[in-house]
Amino acid sequence: MKSFGNSELDFSQLVKYSLDTIFVLQDEVVIYVNQAAFDLLGLKYPDQIIGVSFQSFLPPTFHSAFIERLERVWQGEVTEIMEQKMFKADGETIDVEIMAAPYKLEDHNLAQIRVRDITKRKNTENRLYNLEKLSSIGQMAAGIAHEVRNPLTTVKGFFQLLQKEINHSYFPIIVEELDNAIKTLNNLLQVSKPDFDNESNSSINLCSELDSLIFLFQEKLYNVTVTKDFQNSEREIVGKKNLLLKAFFNLIKNAVEAIEGKGEIIVAHFYKRGRIHIKIQDTGIGIPKEQLRILGTPFFSTKADGTGMGLTQVFTTIHEHGGHIYVESELGKGTVFYIELPCNI
Ligand SMILES: Nc1ncnc2c1ncn2[C@@H]1O[C@H](COP(=O)(O)OP(=O)(O)OP(=O)(O)O)[C@@H](O)[C@H]1O
Ligand SMILES: [Mg+2]
Known part of the structure; x- marks a missing residue:
């Protein structure tokens, strides 16, 4: 077997196909990225990134910290790992860990930036x-x-x-x-204790149940357009029907209550890789950032007549069914609740 020395190894191939995302910067401008960087940021063409300032992929709140780190790299330092956010090509934000190190090439002081999607x-x-x-x-x-x-x-x-x-x-x-x-x-x-009544499991067609739930709000909905985007509507899940219906009722009720005057609610349903995905989106008042983390805490309510137990019921029920729930919200624009539930039938 032939043994290879360092000089014969083609390191560029290692970098090109590395799972870690690697950027090379000259000043603040990107002059090289590997395939993983293309995948991470959802880029299609080199000119979307080559010759572009690395900062344009970072939210403004991270700019000064990034410049400070880059300064240290130019002094020959390897920076510690930092958690921050990056923009993808489609504008979506992702959480990443970034580390920067010097990269000397002939007389040039370059920087190598390694990014990991977290x-x-x-x-x-x-x-x-x-x-x-x-x-x-x-x-x-x-x-x-x-x-x-x-x-x-x-x-x-x-x-x-x-x-x-x-x-x-x-x-x-x-x-x-x-x-x-x-x-x-x-x-x-x-x-x-969602299973307080010890309800037994049954198969549930969520699309038809969501349809009936939306119907319940009809009286309140004359100023609100409800758009249903139901795909794979034949799919069923197994679970505790009353609990799940109560959870979706609570989410739709919150969406309706969040809209002052005219607005829109979108309820979407689709199946992907063994899970049912449901989205409940409203164009309501939105939720302030500092309140997002306390959603689901019993008795947390901003409404004069709210009990603050709606979302507690929602979170516990979805988790009890092996599902996940995420929320995204922007003040003045609206809120989206994403729910996924296992669907093995
Ligand atoms: N879609 C939404 N848009 C804006 N704010 C929301 C939305 N969903 C929930 N919230 C906020 O979260 C809080 C808690 O919601 P939760 O459903 O637990 O209680 P509530 O709606 O206040 O009371 P109840 O459900 O008993 O009527 C609300 O008071 C509201 O501030
Ligand atoms: Mg509520």
Whole structure:
């Protein structure tokens, strides 16, 4: 077998086909990228990137940090790995890790930039964060609800017995308020322990169920156009029908409530690689960035008459069914909830 020395190895091939994304910069301008970079950014033609400033692929908030790092590279330093975001050719934003190092070529000081796509890892982290948040706050709330509901039910029972002996004009108000409190606690128990009623699994055709749900909102919808984009509508999933319908009801209700005046709601359904994807999009008021992370926390509501348990029910139900849920929102533009559920039939 012939053995190869360093001088005979063609390193350019290693770089060309490396799984790591590699950019070479002269000043701030890209002069070389490998195939992985094309794939990562969804580029079709070299002139979309060669001769272009690397910064144009970074959101403005990362520009100054990037320049500072590049300065250090020109001084011969290898930078630490930094998490940031990059734009793809179609404008989509991805989460990446970037590392920069000097690349000396003859007399020229160039920089090599290595980029790794961490979007999947970030999504998993966010999902875990949501799950943790739900399970800690949700479980605590459910525990308290349980402890408080029992004595309240007893108080109500004795009070009804008392009503048979004496009467007072305040009594109906007391019973009504007790009922309200017990109802709230029951609701909370139901959303934090979705399988509270031990519903059994059945096969569900989500398209026809979504159709019926949208119909329920018809009265409220005269200012709102609902567009249904249902593909693979013959597909069915297996799950707890009442829970799932309640979850989609809550999502559509939120979408309707987010629209002030005229607007549009798009409900999309399609099947891809063993999973059903559902999108519920509205052109409503949107959700501020700082609130996105606390969505799903029990009792979080910005509405005067909201319970803040709608999304808690949605998140727990989707996770209980082995699904995932993501949200994207822009203030003043609207919100999109993406849901995927396993579909093995
Ligand atoms: N599509 C949406 N557009 C804008 N904001 C939303 C949307 N969905 C949820 N939110 C925000 O998230 C909060 C929590 O929603 P959630 O459904 O849990 O409770 P709620 O709608 O306030 O009350 P309830 O569901 O009991 O009526 C809302 O108060 C609202 O601020
Ligand atoms: Mg709601």
